[in-house]
Amino acid sequence: MAAPGSRFVKACRAEAVDRTPVWFMRQAGRYMAEYRALRKQYSLIEICKKPGLAAGVTITAAEALGVDAAIIFADLLLPLEVMGLPFHFSVGEGPVIEKPLRSKRDIGSLQTNRAADLGYVSEAIALVCKHFGTSMPVIGFCGAPFTLASYMIEGGGSRSYLNTKKMMYSSSAWDELMQKLVKVVSEYVAQQVRAGADAIQVFDSWVGCLSVEDYRDYVLPRTSELVHKLQSNGVPIIYFGTDSTALLPWMKKTGADVIGLDWRVPLDEGWRSLDFKGAVQGNLDPILLFADWKLLKARSAEILKLAGGRPGHIFNLGHGILPETPVENVRALTKFIQDTPVQRFCQQLEESN
Numbered sequence: 001m002a003a004p005g006s007r008f009v010k011a012c013r014a015e016a017v018d019r020t021p022v023w024f025m026r027q028a029g030r031y032m033a034e035y036r037a038l039r040k041q042y043s044l045i046e047i048c049k050k051p052g053l054a055a056g057v058t059i060t061a062a063e064a065l066g067v068d069a070a071i072i073f074a075d076l077l078l079p080l081e082v083m084g085l086p087f088h089f090s091v092g093e094g095p096v097i098e099k100p101l102r103s104k105r106d107i108g109s110l111q112t113n114r115a116a117d118l119g120y121v122s123e124a125i126a127l128v129c130k131h132f133g134t135s136m137p138v139i140g141f142c143g144a145p146f147t148l149a150s151y152m153i154e155g156g157g158s159r160s161y162l163n164t165k166k167m168m169y170s171s172s173a174w175d176e177l178m179q180k181l182v183k184v185v186s187e188y189v190a191q192q193v194r195a196g197a198d199a200i201q202v203f204d205s206w207v208g209c210l211s212v213e214d215y216r217d218y219v220l221p222r223t224s225e226l227v228h229k230l231q232s233n234g235v236p237i238i239y240f241g242t243d244s245t246a247l248l249p250w251m252k253k254t255g256a257d258v259i260g261l262d263w264r265v266p267l268d269e270g271w272r273s274l275d276f277k278g279a280v281q282g283n284l285d286p287i288l289l290f291a292d293w294k295l296l297k298a299r300s301a302e303i304l305k306l307a308g309g310r311p312g313h314i315f316n317l318g319h320g321i322l323p324e325t326p327v328e329n330v331r332a333l334t335k336f337i338q339d340t341p342v343q344r345f346c347q348q349l350e351e352s353n
């Protein structure tokens with residue numbers, strides 16, 4: 001850990017802090033001119049695989065926004081390649097997995113002993129940690145087994161997750177796939193923590209397509225196993241999903257230190273469904289960054305108010321920043337959150353009670 005005493009890490013541990021830490025999912029990306037300029041020369045995968053470039057993108061974004069944590073620039077799907085599933089990004093289509101998993105045999109042939117080949121991500125983390133020292137915590141990340149499996153099986157994004165669910169319901173290989181993902185991802189994350197990551201975010205972006213029953217039976221056991229393995233590295237774990245309101249109490253059972261909330265649930269309701277235990281991260285609708293400042297500020301203030309000054313709130317969006325987002329709004333929002341002391345809302349709450 002490079003910055004264990006930081007506001008962000010303390011908030012992840014649900015310890016009291018003077019003001020709410022803030023960072024943004026997808027804070028480095030196409031909405032920034034510096035990133036678009038670099039993308040004229042290099043593909044996304046090339047940037048990910050060159051530690052100097054990935055570290056540069058991470059640092060530039062965190063410094064331009066003045067946020068309280070830097071998330072390493074990488075992609076969720078990188079582990080697929082070392083498991084034997086090559087992929088590429090096609091313009092307008094997003095990720096394309098060249099030979100999606102469709103059978104028990106396909107799952108049987110996935111490799112699990114090449115996590116070390118992802119070392120370029122931890123090299124980038126080490127460079128970012130060296131640059132910031134203790135002044136800025138660095139977040140490493142990985143995909144959750146369900147969301148990674150959904151890409152591996154569907155071959156890309158999906159509306160219905162038909163093939164994924166069919167595999168989940170009918171094949172004894174589902175658990176084998178989950179186990180293989182837990183092995184590779186936990187080794188990958190251990191490298192990230194050894195390189196200096198202060199926290200790890202587990203993205204379960206598409207878990208909201210599941211019923212509570214399916215989540216409970218097919219996803220929770222191996223996701224909990226993953227979270228426990230990741231925690232054994234000594235850093236807090238943030239577990240994020242979208243469309244996950246009904247799943248929140250179950251996601252909490254993974255034991256993650258912080259649960260990421262999307263914008264569909266009022267922050268206090270989401271936190272209440274976790275019994276106010278542990279920390280929460282979120283949860284402004286990313287599209288509010290396109291609204292005028294008055295509305296953006298009012299809605300952000302409302303989120304701080306719903307957090308009520310309780311220890312353990314990290315301000316973020318309910319999902320990633322979109323490519324056309326005006327950078328100046330992200331910067332103004334960061335400053336607004338940082339200029340607002342936590343206490344104010346505690347006092348207001350007490351006065352109104």
Ligand code: CP3
Nearest residue numbers: 025026027028029044071072073074075076094203205320
């Ligand atoms: O947050 C950050 O600043 C760190 C960088 C980051 C990227 N991908 C870089 C990236 C992170 C955290 C991710 C995670 C990721 N990747 C997720 C989970 C997060 C989420 O939004 O739920 C998922 C599902 C992926 C897979 C993926 N990568 C998709 C669906 C896409 C979109 C394709 C498109 O064309 O929009 C990507 C591409 C991607 N990953 C971009 C960036 C900056 C944009 C594409 C580019 O630069 O060409």
